[in-house]
Amino acid sequence: MSIRDRLSGNEAIATAMRQINPDVFAMFPITPSTEIPQYFAQYVADGKVDTEFICVESEHSSLSACLGAEAAGARAVTATSSAGLSYMNEVLYVAGSSRLPVVLAVACRALTGPININHDYSDSMAERDSGFIQIYGENNQEVYDNYLMAHRIAEHPDVRLPLMVCEDGFITSHAIENIEIEEDDKVKAFVGEYKPENYLLKSENPLAVGPYGVSGYYMEARVAQAQAMKNAKKVILDVAADFEKTFGRKYGFFEEYRMEDAEIAMVIMGSSAGTAKAAVDQLRKNGVKAGLVKIRVFRPFPGEELAKAIAHCKAVAVMDKSEGFSACGGPLFAETSGAIINLEQRPKMIDIVFGLGGRDFTVAAALSVYDRLEKIAAGGEIGEVYTHMGQRER
Amino acid sequence: MSKKAAEINEQIPWQDLTTGCEIYEPGTSRLTKTGEWRSRTPVWVEDKCKQCVLCAPFCPDASIPVKDGKRADFDYDHCKGCGICIKACPFDAIVWKEDEA
Numbered sequence: 001m002s003i004r005d006r007l008s009g010n011e012a013i014a015t016a017m018r019q020i021n022p023d024v025f026a027m028f029p030i031t032p033s034t035e036i037p038q039y040f041a042q043y044v045a046d047g048k049v050d051t052e053f054i055c056v057e058s059e060h061s062s063l064s065a066c067l068g069a070e071a072a073g074a075r076a077v078t079a080t081s082s083a084g085l086s087y088m089n090e091v092l093y094v095a096g097s098s099r100l101p102v103v104l105a106v107a108c109r110a111l112t113g114p115i116n117i118n119h120d121y122s123d124s125m126a127e128r129d130s131g132f133i134q135i136y137g138e139n140n141q142e143v144y145d146n147y148l149m150a151h152r153i154a155e156h157p158d159v160r161l162p163l164m165v166c167e168d169g170f171i172t173s174h175a176i177e178n179i180e181i182e183e184d185d186k187v188k189a190f191v192g193e194y195k196p197e198n199y200l201l202k203s204e205n206p207l208a209v210g211p212y213g214v215s216g217y218y219m220e221a222r223v224a225q226a227q228a229m230k231n232a233k234k235v236i237l238d239v240a241a242d243f244e245k246t247f248g249r250k251y252g253f254f255e256e257y258r259m260e261d262a263e264i265a266m267v268i269m270g271s272s273a274g275t276a277k278a279a280v281d282q283l284r285k286n287g288v289k290a291g292l293v294k295i296r297v298f299r300p301f302p303g304e305e306l307a308k309a310i311a312h313c314k315a316v317a318v319m320d321k322s323e324g325f326s327a328c329g330g331p332l333f334a335e336t337s338g339a340i341i342n343l344e345q346r347p348k349m350i351d352i353v354f355g356l357g358g359r360d361f362t363v364a365a366a367l368s369v370y371d372r373l374e375k376i377a378a379g380g381e382i383g384e385v386y387t388h389m390g391q392r393e394r
Numbered sequence: 395m396s397k398k399a400a401e402i403n404e405q406i407p408w409q410d411l412t413t414g415c416e417i418y419e420p421g422t423s424r425l426t427k428t429g430e431w432r433s434r435t436p437v438w439v440e441d442k443c444k445q446c447v448l449c450a451p452f453c454p455d456a457s458i459p460v461k462d463g464k465r466a467d468f469d470y471d472h473c474k475g476c477g478i479c480i481k482a483c484p485f486d487a488i489v490w491k492e493d494e495a
Contacts, residue, residue, distance in 0.1 A: 099414035
């Protein structure tokens with residue numbers, strides 16, 4: 001039986017970690033992810049886990065310690081945010097290319113500057129090409145569920161890639177919601193033990209990890225890594241199917257909300273999707289065929305599937321909660337554009353950068369986006385393709 | 395997958411690489427003739443050598459073989475020509491090969 005409990009996103013992740021009982025947790029605190037190791041430290045002190053809990057001197061070190069542990073054959077986890085994730089940058093790539101399936105919880109927070117502790121996706125989007133699988137949750141329940149699926153996806157022999165479980169800083173990480181927590185033994189049975197085929201502590205078979213790859217090997221190694229990311233798509237769906245069978249909650253690459261006959265739609269991520277759904281419901285009451293697609297899996301990017309989901313729309317707004325400074329749109333817009341480029345019939349598309357550094361996203365704001373989409377769908381001018389929303393201006 | 399290092403070379407397709415380019419056995423540097431990188435070559439002048447064997451521990455690449463307490467000639471398959479042994483030798487018993495300098 002599931003247990004109904006009220007937890008913050010951080011506590012939900014820490015709870016999932018306690019239930020999984022990883023071998024190693026190398027921690028370094030940073031707002032707003034700090035509570036994750038804080039809760040976990042209590043579990044260690046109370047003897048609820050037998051995890052090796054290492055307090056290191058930086059995020060570069062916390063991920064490095066995790067990689068050492070993973071290479072040794074252990075299941076290793078950590079958590080971070082913002083500048084901490086940036087400081088891990090070099091090591092993120094090592095995790096990906098060494099194919100070490102560490103699971104990293106990210107409470108997504110703006111990057112400097114100006115210095116800011118609130119939510120947007122500048123940190124995780126900056127690492128979108130690091131070789132990590134990235135799974136985003138809309139609310140505390142999804143974040144908990146995503147964490148329960150994370151190790152099985154990352155550790156699958158066809159994948160063996162590191163994975164980020166992303167939650168929205170403060171909005172999800174600190175807000176308390178009533179969610180379904182699964183029983184410890186059922187979680188343990190679902191997640192299973194980590195049994196890598198080769199590892200440093202396997203004395204009968206010495207192993208070298210992360211060798212130098214001259215030009216004669218680098219290209220092949222990268223293609224193999226890219227293939228692993230493609231393989232992750234099937235594994236993500238397989239694990240989600242087993243999760244649904246076991247715990248009853250259904251997940252895919254993305255959630256389609258009232259999309260069947262939608263003429264105008266948003267592509268959006270995380271907690272903002274909840275706000276936009278309220279706008280969709282209002283519009284539907286008034287007979288407007290509005291819908292939204294909430295991206296859950298950003299890496300691997302489900303381009304083909306997303307294209308199918310939005311192909312029938314007349315106009316789509318991609319909602320980017322990070323600024324890419326490309327001067328032509330944010331990262332989600334770039335991916336979505338790439339996904340639909342070869343469709344015979346494709347929607348008109350605009351990009352809206354919003355919610356940076358914790359700027360509120362309201363139902364009224366979402367309605368204004370749909371209003372613009374309605375005009376474009378009716379044959380109006382697209383106008384500027386890439387705009388910002390929610391800022392004060394003259 | 396427990397592919398031997400000797401089976402990994404610059405002709406095999408990407409599908410045949412090990413996951414993360416892992417190597418599943420020790421001592422595989424013997425298979426790679428890194429001595430090819432050398433641009434200058436140290437030469438052992440045997441009649442000046444007092445067999446103090448100070449050169450061997452200084453060699454960063456274990457390219458000075460020592461047997462029964464005595465050094466033998468260089469392992470040129472792996473010597474990269476750094477010249478540290480030349481600096482370490484108190485008896486000028488290691489010199490650069492002429493017309494390379």
